[in-house]
Amino acid sequence: MKNSSYIRKMLAFACSFLLLICSQVLAGQKIHTVFFEGEENELHVYRINGSKPGKTLLIIGGIQGDEPGGFLAADFYADFLLEKGNLIVVPRANFPSILKKERKINQDMNRKFLDDNVSNYESKVVNVLKKLICESDCFLNLHEGSGIYSSKWESDKKNPKRFGQSIIADDSEVKGSDSKESIHLERMAKKVIEKINRHIENKEHFFHFNNHRTNDPDSVHKEQLRSATYYAYHICKIPAFGIESAKSLPLEQKVRQHIYAINAFMEILDIIPQTPGIDLKKPEMQYMIISVNDSIPVVVGKMQRLKIHKGDTIQIHDIIANYERGLSVDVIGLGNQFNDMKKRLVVNEPTRIVAKKDFYKCGSVFLDIDSKDSKAVMQLSVSESKQTQILRYKLKINGKLKMVDNYGHVDIQRGDKLVIEDILAGKVDPSKYIVNFKGFVGNLANNSGEDRGYVIDTSKEVLMKRYSLNKRGRNYYVLTTLNGKEVGKIFIDIQL
Numbered sequence: 374m375k376n377s378s379y380i381r382k383m384l385a386f387a388c389s390f391l392l393l394i395c396s397q398v399l400a401g402q403k404i405h406t407v408f409f410e411g412e413e414n415e416l417h418v419y420r421i422n423g424s425k426p427g428k429t430l431l432i433i434g435g436i437q438g439d440e441p442g443g444f445l446a447a448d449f450y451a452d453f454l455l456e457k458g459n460l461i462v463v464p465r466a467n468f469p470s471i472l473k474k475e476r477k478i479n480q481d482m483n484r485k486f487l488d489d490n491v492s493n494y495e496s497k498v499v500n501v502l503k504k505l506i507c508e509s510d511c512f513l514n515l516h517e518g519s520g521i522y523s524s525k526w527e528s529d530k531k532n533p534k535r536f537g538q539s540i541i542a543d544d545s546e547v548k549g550s551d552s553k554e555s556i557h558l559e560r561m562a563k564k565v566i567e568k569i570n571r572h573i574e575n576k577e578h579f580f581h582f583n584n585h586r587t588n589d590p591d592s593v594h595k596e597q598l599r600s601a602t603y604y605a606y607h608i609c610k611i612p613a614f615g616i617e618s619a620k621s622l623p624l625e626q627k628v629r630q631h632i633y634a635i636n637a638f639m640e641i642l643d644i645i646p647q648t649p650g651i652d653l654k655k656p657e658m659q660y661m662i663i664s665v666n667d668s669i670p671v672v673v674g675k676m677q678r679l680k681i682h683k684g685d686t687i688q689i690h691d692i693i694a695n696y697e698r699g700l701s702v703d704v705i706g707l708g709n710q711f712n713d714m715k716k717r718l719v720v721n722e723p724t725r726i727v728a729k730k731d732f733y734k735c736g737s738v739f740l741d742i743d744s745k746d747s748k749a750v751m752q753l754s755v756s757e758s759k760q761t762q763i764l765r766y767k768l769k770i771n772g773k774l775k776m777v778d779n780y781g782h783v784d785i786q787r788g789d790k791l792v793i794e795d796i797l798a799g800k801v802d803p804s805k806y807i808v809n810f811k812g813f814v815g816n817l818a819n820n821s822g823e824d825r826g827y828v829i830d831t832s833k834e835v836l837m838k839r840y841s842l843n844k845r846g847r848n849y850y851v852l853t854t855l856n857g858k859e860v861g862k863i864f865i866d867i868q869l
């Protein structure tokens with residue numbers, strides 16, 4: 374993972390220079406960047422680029438740690454995929470304050486965006502956020518506010534000085550950089566508010582537009598001159614809003630209100646999500662959970678080996694992969710040809726367990742047989758695969774096991790039933806190879822060339838003579854390839 378994120382970072386870096394070319398490369402991509410990795414203020418930034426170009430919306434949550442409605446909502450968008458436009462999502466701007474469930478640690482992070490000269494982790498994070506704000510076309514800072522905002526004084530809990538259930542802007546419009554026309558913040562916010570309020574039953578909790586008029590001499594919110602949204606308004610000249618769910622509401626409602634707000638802003642900006650999001654990442658198994666003779670299950674990692682005794686009963690309970698659905702296991706030579714998950718299988722010889730996601734093979738673990746016959750002392754041990762490059766073949770001839778070295782010959786009688794059960798390939802997953810009996814087609818519907826596991830009946834006319842030496846129908850070979858290149862062979866000589 375680290376490697377690919379590094380490559381992506383480099384790609385994003387290169388792309389800042391080669392904007393035109395790379396806008397193609399980065400389209401339809403997710404880029405996860407980690408700032409201050411390993412420090413307590415580690416900062417995760419997710420850039421989601423739609424397949425079609427468009428506006429960029431920045432969503433920041435958790436700038437103050439005691440406002441979960443905001444960062445939990447932002448979290449959902451980190452996994453988004455877009456058809457058009459872009460999102461930059463910072464779910465947890467101030468992670469230390471979230472861990473403590475406090476508004477601030479050293480200083481209020483949302484009061485450090487103007488002439489700040491105190492250096493601490495908050496200022497380091499703010500410097501990153503400032504760049505992200507100026508990269509965007511619109512910015513939402515997700516908060517929870519105390520009380521409920523109302524343009525008129527109604528009570529101590531509901532009045533013009535309260536923040537809850539409002540969308541805050543620093544002005545009714547923002548000038549827009551250079552020659553660009555002004556953007557009507559109030560109009561944008563009111564469109565969004567209309568959409569949020571459709572989902573709110575209690576009229577007392579309706580959202581309202583809350584214009585702080587931050588730069589006006591008589592503004593009651595002068596402290597907002599130091600906020601992130603004012604920085605966006607004043608320096609980056611983009612529309613920016615504080616979205617405030619009232620602290621007193623149930624958490625789920627607070628999160629939902631933020632989601633309604635984000636969705637409505639995306640609609641205004643013509644940022645279109647993919648529904649459902651399609652992320653066809655390569656399936657990768659990480660672990661298998663296996664028990665032996667009903668012991669407490671052990672965790673066996675990809676390409677690791679589990680040592681058992683001849684005759685032990687194994688049971689695969691689960692596999693952990695980068696997918697949750699479509700998973701199965703195949704214990705080679707045992708169980709059935711579909712799924713061996715949760716089956717109790719007696720193992721008498723070394724074998725391999727293949728994890729699959731649908732029909733993709735996504736990882737293997739090995740079962741080794743301990744030759745020492747000490748069934749009384751059952752100690753499960755998991756070890757790494759040996760670094761051997763030597764390829765060996767595990768064959769079954771009329772049900773009898775035969776191991777064959779690479780480039781070796783096997784004599785069989787015509788009529789013998791041959792199964793190429795597996796290959797042993799050291800540190801490389803044997804699933805990555807293709808083992809092809811030339812002249813035999815295992816899967817007629819989909820001839821991938823892979824012939825492991827099929828019963829090759831040599832009595833019938835199933836073998837194609839033209840693949841044999843001198844087309845005499847006697848000397849065949851099994852070719853093993855890795856990524857299309859030959860890595861091994863064995864020769865099958867049929868005696869008459």
Ligand SMILES: [Zn+2]
Pocket residue numbers: 437440515516517518
């Ligand atoms: Zn806040």
